[in-house]
Amino acid sequence: MAVNDDIGRRLRVNPVLCKGYGYCAEIVPEIVSLDDWGFPAVNPGLIDDGKVLHLAERAIATCPRLALVLEQVVSDHD
Amino acid sequence: MSGPGRGAGHERLDDHLQRLGTRPAGGAWLVDVLKESGLRGRGGAWFPTWRKWAGVARHSSGHSVVVINASEGEPLSSKDRTLVSLRPHLVLDGAALAADTLGAEQIVLYLSRGVDSARRTLLRALDERRRARLAEPPIRIVMTPHRYIAGESSAVVNRLSGGRAKPKFSLQRSAEKGVKDRPTLVQNAETLAHVGMIGRYGGDWFRNVGTASSPGTTLMTLCGNVQRPGVYEVDLGTRLGSVLEAAGGTVRPAAGALLGGYFGTWLAPTLLRDVTLDVDDLRTAHGASLGCGVLAVLPHGSCGVVEATRIFSYLAAETAGQCGPCVNGLAAISEAMERIAASVGGPADLDRVWRWVDMVRGRGACRHPDGAVGMLASALTVFRDHLEMHLAGQPCNGREVAGLPQPPGPGQWWR
């Protein structure tokens, strides 16, 4: 495998597990907003703010469906 | 790929070997040859095949899995079932070459129910290969329900891992962790047929026809308003007009066409002659894709808005039912579009539709919502003028005219 180029982390939601509780949008509204049906739309960008990262981790722990995860983004090598 | 005609049944192994010769043993060299050939996946995504193989090879250690995706959940398409019924050995050769190259110890033929004749043919073909003691891993057939989404990569992997044929969300691609957590290659049957040829004749041979970005031939299913609907092998880079001519032209004047299947793009009637079947060209000039190779032509008098709504409602009913934004979004859009198609909807309904189209893109575990809203967005753009009529409440005859073949009723099973 190519060199591990870790360029950052971002919050991802597993839409299959998510049932629309909406806690994540309350805890970290900086990167999560709710759509017309109460489901989260997560900003796909990398998290660069330490405070937002901490809130994201809190949201991950609070989700009753364990639907949130922090993804380690690596740059794609062939 | 041409050979004996339809009436002869499937091409027997002996005839296949006599016509094309035995296949070479696959290996890392084949990835380079595929790169030279420029072959792209024929399942709908047109992703460079060599890159897909390289992704699996990177994670493989002798236990990977090769899956021949012949489920063909697209109702308008019949190229894959035709191909596996007439030229099974070419497809299976391609799979065996992939198995050699990727270090796979099993090959799975993923077939959907309701195409029983194909299954019988394939069983006979597999029998022939077994008796001939060909050097390849065991090939088994796994049946799946005939659902639109059953052919989606992660749904294939899910089904083969013992679950239902529903997509799965994962941060890792199936190339890395697929069937039973092994590196898996899910490849369309037609693509593997091309591999079967390229493996024998090389990348340069494949580039003899087609364009620089879209080399080779492709199978297209022509249906709707054409004299001779069916599956045609077409040189890429051809003008759409030539393809229509090969099918005998249209029965009635064309009112437009849907290119690429239910996740495809609508083309205005004026484009039907000169659009070239080139991947890059289609994308940059028309925002379109060849998709799974379906060209469905609308007859004069039918209504693009009505047809698109019908297809969209089918896609909304055929979600896996797993993801909130997709289930809710497609249902909401479908309801609004039904009103618009019946000429009882207004500009407010259309605004909501556009809002929701943006809202559902990328929010599912798979690309089902993206494909559905992409098709609808193209219809709303191409048939803009006619759409205004609907919004103004003017009645439209489109529902009475038989346009494209009716989408099938909703499926029931997931295994």
Place this chain on the structure above:
Amino acid sequence: MTAYLLAAAAGAANSPSWYWYATRGLGTSTLIVLTGTVVLGIVTARRWVGETTPAFVAADMHRNLSLLGVFLLAAHIVTTLLDPYAHIGVRDVAIPFGAAYRPIWLGLGVAATWVLIGVAASSALRNRVGPRVWRLIHWAAYASWPLAVIHGVGTGSDSQAPWMIAVVTSCVAAVLFSLGLRLGQGRLATLPIRAAAAIVVVTFIVVAGGWAFNGPYKPGWSAKAGTPQVEAATVKPGLVHPGPGGFSDPLAGVLLRDRAGHVQISLRDMIDTGLTIAIRSPSLNETLPVVTIARDDRIICAVPTTAGTTLYAVCGVTRLTIAFFGAFSNAEGERQITGRLVTSGPLD
């Protein structure tokens, strides 16, 4: 004073220690906190749109409260182990239904604890076990609460106290109420589910209430539940009942049942501690059990007795009644038993 020291020397606690009271208090607190956790868990499962309070607060409180509950439960278990009064050891706390003290009711508490350990472990390791396994185990947590309630009512020495009844009733009411709220909303609010839930709730109340008011809330439960009646020897050994009248003394001892089903009971009078009573099953040419009364190992009489849970015998001119408490199993082995000896006159 001498008697007290003798009693202490005899190894039996003659009055409950601080640990005993502590464990009862901690047990009650654990029940209350566990009830709160369950209520919040039920309420969190609904999509609650609060006006001023964000909904995630309920989820957070549920997690924090459950953590507190775990600590209280641990303290409750530790104080139980440290307490000498009821002789509950590590084995009894780990394996249900084997204790000498109110075995069934204590066992339910042990079972509830194991369920909660599973829930806590799966939550701590949630990243490893994955969402589906975690959710399955968490559903099992629903079972821990009724186990805890019944354990509390069955084992609790305070069960009959009015304030305790009030606590238990409030806890049960709170859970039933929140369940009702949950089932009344959302996709579960279908008629069949509501009807089924109503039937289950009514049945539970009738059965539990019936059991409670005929069992733990009636006098005599303590003995019925299997509380060993270890009353201290407060008097010196020797003849205790010299007078012409009869007496009524508590008995304690063991029951041995062998594979063939033959029973041998050995009891000691807890007041007149020199008096021992042995009862054995009839041998081959006998039809009735035989009771042997001895004082300081000198046999006073050995006579046949009627069979049953209360034995009647005549020793000389004295009529005896020996009653046994607790449920008898038919399993082979030895178990502690208690009883009462009532006589119509002296035994010597």
